[in-house]
Amino acid sequence: ARDLHDHVIQRLFGAGLELQVIAGANKNDAERARISEQVEALDSAIAEIRTAIFAMKTESPSDGSSIRHRIVGLLGESTWLAGNSPALRFSGPLDLLVPAEMADDLLAVIREGLANVAKHAQATRTSVDVTAVDGRLTVQIEDNGNGFDPATVVRSSGTMNLAERAHARGGEFTLSSSPSAGTVLVWSVPLSAEAVTS
Structure with missing residues:
Protein backbone atom coordinates (compact mmCIF):
# COMPACT_ATOMS: atom_id res chain seq x y z
CA ALA A 1 0.00 0.00 0.00
CA GLU A 59 0.14 -1.30 9.19
CA SER A 60 2.69 1.46 9.62
CA PRO A 61 5.96 1.24 7.72
CA SER A 62 8.72 -0.62 9.51
CA ASP A 63 11.76 0.69 7.63
CA GLY A 64 12.70 3.05 10.47
CA SER A 65 12.39 6.23 8.41
CA SER A 66 11.57 9.29 10.46
CA ILE A 67 8.47 11.29 9.58
CA ARG A 68 10.57 14.33 8.71
CA HIS A 69 12.76 12.20 6.44
CA ARG A 70 9.70 10.78 4.66
CA ILE A 71 8.28 14.27 4.06
CA VAL A 72 11.59 15.60 2.75
CA GLY A 73 11.84 12.54 0.51
CA LEU A 74 8.32 13.09 -0.81
CA LEU A 75 9.07 16.68 -1.77
CA GLY A 76 12.36 15.62 -3.32
CA GLU A 77 10.59 13.05 -5.49
CA SER A 78 7.87 15.46 -6.59
CA THR A 79 9.22 15.93 -10.11
CA TRP A 80 5.79 17.15 -11.24
CA LEU A 81 6.46 20.36 -9.25
CA ALA A 82 9.41 21.28 -11.48
CA GLY A 83 10.27 24.96 -11.18
CA ASN A 84 8.30 25.41 -7.95
CA SER A 85 10.19 23.75 -5.10
CA PRO A 86 8.05 24.17 -1.96
CA ALA A 87 9.46 25.90 1.12
CA LEU A 88 9.22 23.32 3.92
CA ARG A 89 9.00 24.20 7.62
CA PHE A 90 8.65 21.91 10.64
CA SER A 91 7.59 22.81 14.17
CA GLY A 92 7.36 20.54 17.18
CA PRO A 93 8.64 17.02 17.91
CA LEU A 94 6.90 15.24 15.03
CA ASP A 95 8.73 11.96 15.37
CA LEU A 96 7.97 11.76 19.09
CA LEU A 97 4.30 12.75 18.99
CA VAL A 98 2.90 11.54 15.67
CA PRO A 99 1.89 7.84 15.55
CA ALA A 100 3.08 5.92 12.50
CA GLU A 101 -0.45 5.29 11.19
CA MET A 102 -1.21 9.03 11.44
CA ALA A 103 2.01 9.71 9.54
CA ASP A 104 0.55 7.82 6.56
CA ASP A 105 -2.39 10.25 6.52
CA LEU A 106 0.04 13.15 6.87
CA LEU A 107 2.00 12.05 3.80
CA ALA A 108 -1.23 11.57 1.84
CA VAL A 109 -2.36 15.11 2.71
CA ILE A 110 0.90 16.66 1.57
CA ARG A 111 0.97 14.59 -1.60
CA GLU A 112 -2.61 15.48 -2.56
CA GLY A 113 -2.16 19.15 -1.68
CA LEU A 114 0.97 19.51 -3.79
CA ALA A 115 -0.60 17.57 -6.64
CA ASN A 116 -3.47 20.07 -6.69
CA VAL A 117 -0.97 22.94 -6.77
CA ALA A 118 0.83 21.34 -9.71
CA LYS A 119 -2.36 20.59 -11.63
CA HIS A 120 -4.38 23.74 -11.10
CA ALA A 121 -2.60 26.65 -9.43
CA GLN A 122 0.14 27.75 -11.87
CA ALA A 123 1.92 28.95 -8.74
CA THR A 124 5.47 30.28 -8.52
CA ARG A 125 5.69 29.96 -4.72
CA THR A 126 4.43 27.19 -2.47
CA SER A 127 4.99 26.59 1.23
CA VAL A 128 4.39 23.51 3.36
CA ASP A 129 4.19 23.91 7.14
CA VAL A 130 3.93 20.82 9.35
CA THR A 131 3.45 21.35 13.08
CA ALA A 132 2.90 19.14 16.10
CA VAL A 133 2.10 21.56 18.91
CA ASP A 134 -0.61 22.03 21.53
CA GLY A 135 -1.88 18.50 21.07
CA ARG A 136 -2.57 18.85 17.34
CA LEU A 137 -0.93 17.82 14.10
CA THR A 138 -1.46 20.48 11.45
CA VAL A 139 -0.46 20.72 7.81
CA GLN A 140 -0.78 24.01 5.94
CA ILE A 141 -0.04 24.22 2.22
CA GLU A 142 -0.17 27.69 0.71
CA ASP A 143 0.45 28.84 -2.87
CA ASN A 144 0.37 32.12 -4.77
CA GLY A 145 -1.39 30.64 -7.79
CA ASN A 146 -4.59 31.37 -9.66
CA GLY A 147 -6.93 30.60 -6.80
CA PHE A 148 -10.62 29.89 -7.34
CA ASP A 149 -14.10 30.78 -6.15
CA PRO A 150 -15.11 28.07 -3.61
CA ALA A 151 -18.77 28.72 -4.37
CA THR A 152 -18.37 27.64 -7.99
CA VAL A 153 -15.91 24.74 -7.69
CA VAL A 154 -16.98 21.17 -6.91
CA ARG A 155 -14.58 19.34 -4.63
CA SER A 156 -12.52 16.64 -6.28
CA SER A 157 -12.37 13.07 -5.01
CA GLY A 158 -8.90 13.84 -3.66
CA THR A 159 -9.95 16.77 -1.49
CA MET A 160 -13.02 14.89 -0.29
CA ASN A 161 -10.70 12.06 0.72
CA LEU A 162 -8.64 14.48 2.81
CA ALA A 163 -11.78 15.79 4.49
CA GLU A 164 -12.82 12.23 5.31
CA ARG A 165 -9.38 11.45 6.76
CA ALA A 166 -9.59 14.52 8.99
CA HIS A 167 -13.13 13.70 10.14
CA ALA A 168 -12.16 10.11 10.93
CA ARG A 169 -9.56 11.46 13.35
CA GLY A 170 -11.82 14.07 14.89
CA GLY A 171 -10.11 16.86 13.02
CA GLU A 172 -10.77 19.58 10.46
CA PHE A 173 -10.02 20.24 6.80
CA THR A 174 -10.38 23.62 5.12
CA LEU A 175 -9.56 24.86 1.63
CA SER A 176 -9.60 28.65 1.38
CA SER A 177 -9.16 30.57 -1.86
CA SER A 178 -10.32 33.40 -4.05
CA PRO A 179 -9.63 34.18 -7.73
CA SER A 180 -6.06 35.43 -8.36
CA ALA A 181 -5.27 35.26 -4.64
CA GLY A 182 -3.80 31.79 -4.20
CA THR A 183 -5.03 28.92 -2.07
CA VAL A 184 -4.50 27.79 1.53
CA LEU A 185 -5.11 24.17 2.53
CA VAL A 186 -5.25 23.36 6.25
CA TRP A 187 -5.57 19.81 7.62
CA SER A 188 -5.54 19.57 11.42
CA VAL A 189 -6.21 16.60 13.71
CA PRO A 190 -5.77 15.93 17.44
CA LEU A 191 -2.73 13.88 18.38
CA SER A 192 -4.63 12.20 21.20
CA ALA A 193 -6.11 8.84 20.20
CA GLU A 194 -9.05 9.45 22.54
CA ALA A 195 -10.21 12.30 20.29
CA VAL A 196 -10.70 10.10 17.24
CA THR A 197 -14.31 9.77 16.15
CA SER A 198 -15.97 6.80 14.56
Missing part, protein backbone atom coordinates in the same frame (compact mmCIF):
# COMPACT_ATOMS: atom_id res chain seq x y z
CA ARG A 2 2.81 2.40 0.80
CA ASP A 3 4.40 1.73 -2.60
CA LEU A 4 1.07 2.60 -4.23
CA HIS A 5 1.00 5.87 -2.30
CA ASP A 6 4.62 6.82 -2.83
CA HIS A 7 5.22 5.67 -6.39
CA VAL A 8 2.23 4.53 -8.44
CA ILE A 9 -0.10 7.44 -7.67
CA GLN A 10 2.74 9.93 -8.13
CA ARG A 11 3.55 8.46 -11.55
CA LEU A 12 -0.11 8.61 -12.55
CA PHE A 13 -0.25 12.27 -11.50
CA GLY A 14 2.85 12.95 -13.57
CA ALA A 15 1.35 11.23 -16.61
CA GLY A 16 -1.86 13.21 -16.24
CA LEU A 17 0.02 16.51 -16.02
CA GLU A 18 2.06 15.67 -19.11
CA LEU A 19 -1.12 14.83 -21.02
CA GLN A 20 -2.62 18.17 -19.99
CA VAL A 21 0.45 19.97 -21.35
CA ILE A 22 0.19 18.03 -24.62
CA ALA A 23 -3.52 18.82 -24.88
CA GLY A 24 -2.87 22.51 -24.34
CA ALA A 25 -0.37 22.58 -27.20
CA ASN A 26 -2.59 20.60 -29.58
CA LYS A 27 -4.70 22.66 -31.99
CA ASN A 28 -6.88 19.73 -33.06
CA ASP A 29 -10.16 19.87 -31.10
CA ALA A 30 -10.91 16.17 -31.57
CA GLU A 31 -7.47 15.11 -30.36
CA ARG A 32 -7.67 17.49 -27.39
CA ALA A 33 -11.00 15.94 -26.43
CA ARG A 34 -9.53 12.42 -26.63
CA ILE A 35 -6.58 13.44 -24.45
CA SER A 36 -8.94 15.04 -21.91
CA GLU A 37 -10.89 11.79 -21.74
CA GLN A 38 -7.68 9.94 -20.90
CA VAL A 39 -6.84 12.48 -18.18
CA GLU A 40 -10.28 11.89 -16.66
CA ALA A 41 -9.66 8.14 -16.84
CA LEU A 42 -6.39 8.60 -14.95
CA ASP A 43 -8.16 10.69 -12.29
CA SER A 44 -10.75 7.93 -11.88
CA ALA A 45 -8.01 5.31 -11.56
CA ILE A 46 -6.26 7.38 -8.89
CA ALA A 47 -9.52 7.71 -6.95
CA GLU A 48 -10.05 3.94 -7.12
CA ILE A 49 -6.51 3.26 -5.90
CA ARG A 50 -7.00 5.66 -2.98
CA THR A 51 -10.23 3.92 -2.04
CA ALA A 52 -8.52 0.53 -2.12
CA ILE A 53 -5.59 1.74 -0.02
CA PHE A 54 -7.88 3.34 2.55
CA ALA A 55 -9.81 0.06 2.84
CA MET A 56 -6.65 -1.94 3.43
CA LYS A 57 -6.00 -0.26 6.80
CA THR A 58 -2.37 -1.06 6.38
